[in-house]
Amino acid sequence: MILFLEQGLNGLQFGLMLFLLAAGLTLVFGIMDMINLAHGSLYMIGAYLAALILGSTGSFLLAVAGSLAGTAVLGMLLEISVLRRLYSRDHLSQVLATFALLLIANESMRILFGSQALTLNPPAVLSGPVELAPGFFYPAYRLLIIGVGLAVALLLYLLVSRTRIGMLVRAGASNREMALAMGVNVRALFTAVFGFGAALCALAGAMLGPLLAVEVGMGEGILILAFVVIVIGGIGSIRGALAGAVIVGVVDTLGRTLLPMSLRTVLPPTVAGNLGPSLASILIYVLMAAVLFWRPQGLFPARG
Amino acid sequence: MAELLRLRGLIKRFGGLVATDGVDLTVQEGEVHALIGPNGAGKTTLVHLISGALRGNAGSVFFAGEELTHAPVHERVRRGLVRSYQVTSIFTRLSALDNALLAVQAAAGSSMRFWTPVRTERAFTRDARALLMRVGLLDRAEVVAGTLAHGEQRKLEVALALAARPRLLLLDEPLAGLGPEESLHMVELIGGLAGEVTIVLVEHDMDAVFKLAHRISVLVSGRIVATGAPDEIRSDARVRQAYLGDELGSAA
C-alpha cells in the first residue's frame, strides 16, 4: 500500500514535469502546426544552465531563475532566426530542420561541458524526507516538484483562460486564420509563446536535474514522452496536455513497479523477469496507439 | 423506365442536429433528377450518404437492385454510382492528361500491377485523351490542372467522374462559381450527357435545373417535401411556401 502510494506520487511528480514540456510543445504544435524535435534540447539546455549557475553561485533559486531566463531568451532567438521560416513548410521539412537543431544542441553541449554527466544537487534543506502520514515518508524535494508543477499548471490555466494573451493563444490554436484575421501580431505572439515554452522546458530541466543525470541526450527520451502526452491529450490543448501528462506519468511509473510484480504471481519468475520490464516500457505507447485508434483527436481536442 | 437508385428512410444525425430526416427518393434509369432546397436543407449530407462518404444512422440505399447501404465509396464507384464534388477536387499539381489517366486507370481493373510502366499502356492514353475531348479540354491536356481556369477545372472534375463509366452521375453543384458563359457551357455538357447516363443534379441555379431536369425533388429541413415534373414543382403550393417563393416566379 505504501509502495503504491509512493509510486503514485512519483508518477504524479514525473507527470507534472512532463506537463511543463508538453504545454510548450502542444502550443507550438497547435498554433504554428509545427513539429519541433528540438523542444527536448531546450530542456537539456535548461538543465545545463541550472547546473552551471548552481556551480558558480551555490544558490538553487538563482540557478532555476537564471536557467529560466536564459533558456527563454535562447528559445526566442531560435524562433526568430530559424523556426519562423519553417511554419509554412511541410511537416517533413520541420522534422528534418529540428532534428538538425537537436544534433547541433547535443554536440554543442558536449563541446562545452564534455561527455561526463554534471551533477545538480537539490538545496540542502530539501534533501531529507517528510513524514506525510504516520510511517509514510516521502522526499521533500519531490514534494517541491509536485508543488511547483501544480502551481505552474494553475498559472497556465489562469493565463490561458482569463487573459487577453491567453484568448489569442486559444484562438490561434483552434483557428489560425481567425487569429490572423483579428489582426493579431501573430509574429510577436509566436515568438512570445515559443519563449514561454522554452522557459517551461528549462523549469522542468532544472527541477528534474537533481533526480536525473544532466547529460547530453537527456532531452530525447523525455521529448518522445512529451509527444505521447500531447497526442493522448489532443494537440493544441493545455488541458489535454495536463491530463495526458499525469496519465503518462502515473501509468509509466506504476507500470514499471506493479506490472513485473503482478506478472510474477501468474508466471514463472524468469519469464516474468523478462516480460515485465518490456511490457511496462511499452505500456504508454500502447495507450497512445489506442487513443489514436479510437479517439484520433485525443482526449481533449482543441479544435471544434 | 426502371428504377436505378432508391433511398429508404435515410437518417443522418450530427450530434443533436438531424441533417436528413427519413429521406425516401427514387431515381429512374435515364432521367435527370434534380435535387433542390434552401441552404441547410441537407442536400450536401444527402450527396455524401448516396456516394458513401458518410454512413447514415438509419435507412438504406439501393442501387441497381443491390443494397449498398454499408458499401464504401470505392465499391459504389465500381458499381457505377459516381459523384463529382461541389468544391473542385482534382489533382492540382498534375497535368490535365495525368488527371484523366488516373481516372481511366481506375476503371481498367485492378491496379495491383507492379511491373509494366503505365506509359506504355497505349489504351490508357487514348481513352484519357478521348475523355478530355468529351469535356472540351483536349487542347489543354498538358496544362497543370491547378493553373486551369475555374470553368476548365469544373469540366475536368466532370471528366474524372465520367471516366468511371457511371450508370448514375451525382453532380454536386456543377455550376458553383461559374460565370454566365461558363455556366452555359456546363449546362450544354450536362445536357449532352443526359441521354447516356442517369443524373442526380444538386444545383442552386434554377434556370439550369428547370432546363435540364425531368423530375425535381425538393428537400426542406432534411425531408423530401415534393417530387414531380418541373411544371408540377413550379405550381406546388407547399414548395412555393417552403422554399421557392419568388425565386421560382423569376425562373419561370
Add this chain to the structure above:
Amino acid sequence: MGVQLDHPLHAAVALPLLAALIVFPFVVLAIDEPFYVVLASRILIFALVATSLNLLVGFGGMVSFGHAAFLGAGAYVVAILMQHGVASAWIAWPAAVAVAALAALAIGAVCLRTRGVYFIMITLAFAQMVYFVFVSLKAYGGDDGLSLASRSVVAPGIDLNSDTLFYYVVLAFASTGFFLFARLVNSRFGRVLQGIRENETRMEALGYAVHRYKLGAFVLAGATAGLGGALLVNQNELASPGTLSWTQSGMLLTMVILGGVGYLWGGVMGAAALLLMEELLAAYTIHWQLGLGLVLLAVVLFAPNGLATLARAAGPGGRDG
C-alpha cells in the same frame, strides 16, 4: 508547380553507375584502401532502405517516423537465429524479410487509419514499442545488443566474412532492389500511390480501394527495410538497439529529404550524401554531429527539395527524377 508521374530509369545513367560499382573494389584494393569497400557496402545498404522509405514518404505521401523498426527487426531476426544455431543465409534472410513484412502488415493496418501528423506520431509510437521490447530482452543482449558469431553462411566456398565478397552480395541486392523499385513507381501501382499522395479523397471517389494500396506499399517498404536489416547486421556483425531507435528513423527520413522526396534517386543520393558527409566530418573532428546538423539545417532552409532536384537542374545527365 507541376509534378510528373513518370520517373524513367535512364540506362545511360544506371549502367555506367553499376559498372563503376562493380569495378570499385578492384580499384580501392589496388590502392590498398580496403576500408572503402566496407563504407561502400554500408552506403548501398542504406540506399536500399532509404529508397524503401522514399516509396512511402515521397511517392505515397505517408511520412513514417518508424521505419527503423523494420530495419532493426530484420537485423535482430538474423542475430537471434544465429544465436540459436541457424547461421544459413537461406533461412535467416528470408525470415528477416518475412518478419519485417508481417510487422509492417500489423503496424500498417493500425497506423494507416490516421493521417498527417497523427500518422507521424503513431508510427513513431509503434517503433518505440519495438525498440523497448528488444532492449528489455536480456536473453538477446538487452541494451548491449546481440553480436553475431560470424556472418551468415551462404554455401561452402562462399565466405561472406570476406568484405569484398559481402560487398558484391550487397550490391546484387541493392541494385536489384532499386531496379524493381524503378519498375514499381512507374507501374499502375506506383501511379496509384502518387495519386493518393496528390489527392486521397479523389482517388477514393475514382474507385480506388485506397487503403489497400497504402497498406501494400507499407508492407513492401517494411519488407525491404527488413532485408536491409539482415544485410546491415552482417555488415556490423552486431544487432544493436540503436538500429531500432527513433534517431535511426530520423536519420532515414533525413536521407530521403536530403536526397529528394519523391525522386527516383532520392533515397540513393541521400544515403550516399549523408554517410559520406558523416565519414568526412568524422575524419576531422569527433564533434562531427555539429557539422552534420549545420549542413542539414542549411539544406532545409536553402535547398528544400533535396539533392535530386539540384542534380536535375544541373543538366540532362541528372534528369532522372
